[in-house]
Amino acid sequence: MPSPDPNASCLGHDMNGHDTPAADPAPCAEAAPATPASVAPVRVIAVASGKGGVGKTSVSVNLAMSLVMAGRRTLLLDTDLGLANVDVMLGLSPRFTLADVIAGRCELADTIIEGPGGLWVVPAASGKRHMTELTPAQHVGLVHAFSQLDLPIDTMVVDNAAGIADGVLTFCQAAQDVIIVVCDEPASVTDAYALVKVLSRERGVTRVQVLANQVGSPQEGRHLFEKLERVSARFLDVTMSYLGAIPRDEWLRRAVQRQEAVVEAFPSSPSALAFRDVARRASQWQVPQGPRGHVEFFLERLVTPARSAA
Numbered sequence: 001m002p003s004p005d006p007n008a009s010c011l012g013h014d015m016n017g018h019d020t021p022a023a024d025p026a027p028c029a030e031a032a033p034a035t036p037a038s039v040a041p042v043r044v045i046a047v048a049s050g051k052g053g054v055g056k057t058s059v060s061v062n063l064a065m066s067l068v069m070a071g072r073r074t075l076l077l078d079t080d081l082g083l084a085n086v087d088v089m090l091g092l093s094p095r096f097t098l099a100d101v102i103a104g105r106c107e108l109a110d111t112i113i114e115g116p117g118g119l120w121v122v123p124a125a126s127g128k129r130h131m132t133e134l135t136p137a138q139h140v141g142l143v144h145a146f147s148q149l150d151l152p153i154d155t156m157v158v159d160n161a162a163g164i165a166d167g168v169l170t171f172c173q174a175a176q177d178v179i180i181v182v183c184d185e186p187a188s189v190t191d192a193y194a195l196v197k198v199l200s201r202e203r204g205v206t207r208v209q210v211l212a213n214q215v216g217s218p219q220e221g222r223h224l225f226e227k228l229e230r231v232s233a234r235f236l237d238v239t240m241s242y243l244g245a246i247p248r249d250e251w252l253r254r255a256v257q258r259q260e261a262v263v264e265a266f267p268s269s270p271s272a273l274a275f276r277d278v279a280r281r282a283s284q285w286q287v288p289q290g291p292r293g294h295v296e297f298f299l300e301r302l303v304t305p306a307r308s309a310a
């Protein structure tokens with residue numbers, strides 16, 4: 001059973017019941033002024049896992065919401081084109097989805113809905129089998145469609161489908177950073193390794209961040225990372241960094257049932273604190289400086305500064 005008063009930190013108390021200064025809004029809203037999107041490149045973070053059910057969508061939703069709470073103008077893109085669930089997790093009712101864009105029924109901009117706290121969401125389509133069978137060209141087309149979006153965002157979080165299908169690889173390749181979510185199950189570690197292997201060997205991805213989810217202790221998270229890192233260092237040309245761990249948390253399950261992000265519903269729960277820490281670290285990653293020579297989200301915005309400097 002979760003301990004009582006998970007919202008305490010927003011109300012001036014921390015998880016242990018200690019008073020926190022009322023004037024200090026952290027950790028509910030960290031101050032991080034965003035730069036104008038017209039000149040700043042968009043940071044794109046892809047979240048993937050290999051194995052399904054490890055908590056990828058929970059991570060995407062809560063990372064995106066934490067970034068919004070920290071002042072980032074954030075778009076959450078659901079690319080799980082067969083079993084979408086970002087909208088369900090946030091209690092949203094989309095009128096259009098990516099399926100309508102692909103079918104030519106609407107523009108990409110028409111699918112964008114405003115979620116909690118001003119988070120923008122592009123929903124996918126659930127239960128549409130043909131959506132999982134897009135051609136590689138259609139995946140690349142989707143990536144490029146985002147370059148045309150006139151939306152003042154500085155960060156985009158991409159929730160991927162499970163597995164190592166072409167779409168997952170393309171969306172990860174097109175992002176500047178890839179977060180691999182793992183949990184303490186042999187199949188999760190094996191499938192995460194398989195995903196990193198194809199990303200590295202077939203798509204030229206050279207670095208990934210590893211986030212351990214549903215851990216029983218911080219040591220468990222670190223241990224999981226080391227397992228994955230050891231075998232990757234031997235066989236792959238990829239730099240793996242440890243992003244941290246999200247504890248197994250009953251409050252997160254409750255938030256899922258309420259169709260809310262745990263960082264909003266229960267901001268001082270253990271998982272919410274961990275998500276905000278991950279978002280704080282992700283905000284400090286180096287901003288990409290220019291195109292890297294292959295398909296990527298927001299290529300236009302990335303090349304704009306170079307053009308105007310010429």
Ligand SMILES: Nc1ncnc2c1ncn2[C@@H]1O[C@H](COP(=O)(O)OP(=O)(O)OP(=O)(O)O)[C@@H](O)[C@H]1O
Nearest residue numbers: 052053054055056057058162214247248249253256
């Ligand atoms: N840290 C956590 N603590 C407790 N429960 C969690 C945690 N992370 C995820 N879960 C639970 O695990 C289940 C699966 O999570 P989620 O849907 O985010 O996984 P997924 O990897 O996106 O799954 P899929 O591959 O099916 O899309 C959810 O019911 C969620 O409540």
